[in-house]
Amino acid sequence: MATLIDAPPPTVAAPISKSAGGGLGRYILIRFLLIFPTIFILVTLVFFLMRITGDPITAAQGGRLPQEQIDALVHQAGYDRNLFIQYIEYLGHIATGNFGRTISDGRPVVEMLVKFGAATLELSINALVVALLVGIPLGMFAAHKRDKVPDAVLRMFAILCYATPVFFAGLLLKLTFSVGLGWFPVAGRASTTTELAMGRLAASSGIYWLDALRSGNLAAFGDIVHHAVLPAVALGLLTAGVFLRLVRTNVIGTLGRDYVEAGRSRGVSEYRLVTKHAYKPALIPIITVMGLQIALLLGGAVLTETTFEWKGLGYQLAQYLTARDFVAVQGIVMLLAVIVAITNFAVDIAAALIDPRVRY
């Protein structure tokens, strides 16, 4: 929900330094150091929570092997040792950059993260494009028509965007555009031939449309876009609702300022007033909150990927969780934690650069 986002969000963990003052450099340093406890706490939480859930061997073999054999395997893998020792060992591995191999399909965690991370990144970028294209113009329009019928309609639209779970939006899109009209494929990132062509590329970035464009394969590019539309719209609309309201609230705030009135009295067109005079200053809080939406986008990606069988991190995470594959889950969570922490860091720094009052 994003009704009231017209101020930069409360910054993380303020009471570090009690003394006022201290320059921007100091602020950035403190804020940077705060990234590490965030990641550390999440990694620790996930480590212990995953151990409570059981072990991968029982999850895979439970019921099929006699209990003694399972116990032997568990013992062999070292999952029955003291939790704390396992934890210290795990931290040691991370510190040396050794993330291990996934238990269920035995691939190196880093390789897995890169491969599926690219797919998730592609989906997120596509969705972000949809969200910006839909959210910003509509938000400005709603602010312009404040408290009139179009505004009410757009606000309802924004609430609907928020209230519709991604998988339901995906289902409706599939029913209408794939099954009903036959315009778009039902699922997947690309057709098999394109997948193969993309897999053969030497220096691939893993982001299909980028690879297709670089290799000049226009047929593949068309196929990829064709597949990307529905997932991007499903995930994009979720965020578009938030953006719409964000832009609306903030532009309404700036539209009431004196200089906008002054511009109006000089005969500046209403269009220009909204899109330039009022929108530009409203951008600061908008960007701040948009940065925070990355967590929403990542959470939504898990559901979108499962809905459209888009083989990215979210899709894999669901698979690994079912298999109780600690190593893989910890790897994915670690990556997500790093992304979220760095984004928040960047957002806070941006806010501090723009508004000196934010610094502590």
Add this chain to the structure above:
Amino acid sequence: MGTTVLEPRKKSLLDRLPVSSHIRQSVGLQRTMLLIGVVLCAVFVVAAIFAPVLAPYGYSQISDDAGSFPAQAEPGGKHLMGTTVGGYDVLSRMIWGSQTAMAVIVAAVLMSIFLGVFLGLVSGYFGGWLDRVLVVIADAIYAFPTLLVAIVMSIAINKGQSGFWGGILACGFAITAVFVPQYFRVIRAETIRLKAEPFVESAQVVGASSTRIIRRHIFANATRTLPLIFTLNASEAILTLAGLGFLGFGIEPSSAAEWGFDLNKAMSDASSGIWWTGVFPGLAIVLTVVGLTLVGESINDLNDPRLRGRKAAGAKGAPGPSTAAANAAIAADVRGL
């Protein structure tokens, strides 16, 4: 209101209740939105409470006296919304689903209010290292995608899948883990603000114990914004529950009806053009969330003078804690979901 009022009368209970006082205060469009929200919520609550009476069949019933239900029957006749692959009646599962959703919301929100308010009060009042540690932990969880926190929690609690109450509690706990940091933040910020107020200081001077100050002075003042956060979070709780169910980390289908789970099953039907198994539970989610959001949002807007449209004439008794409410709303909203 226009006539001369000789002595200030205490407002009737109806006027002081959160939602009904807001209805009186609102006008025009805002009132319409609030009323739509209230109606949708009422339908949801009624469906949840009277599910056994309203639903034509049980949630896991696949046959009646006339024999087993047909699989994937189109809507109409005996099954108003059709049946699923397994022969469940879609309408019945939709109605029973509201009961599950309601139970989870109540469990989750109560637990997180209890924990969040307690931790927020203690952390904000005493400060020190406990406060710092709690803030860093809360921020770490707060920054993370809610659904992932809920998934990990639900697997940790739920190991295998369990029955109705086990499942409800597991989902409730999972959602609690997501919400506690939010309540914690809001209450902590309020507590810190209140701690500097003269009335707290005078209580300290008089020699009141910390427990008494927290209980009598701070608690009552810091929790005014809770109804607002409640409505905002209830909708999030439903979405999280549906997400968990959709990914298969929710409640087992034979022990309760759950909309997200039904949608998961419906995904494979979609490619063969069977729409009714997915559309109806999906609509149930959307309508419930829209209802809760409309109520929460209207309260939010009415509490915030900057967003309140035209002020209703004579609404002098408008709720005062506008800055507190705005802060709470920002804290709850920035999250986005």
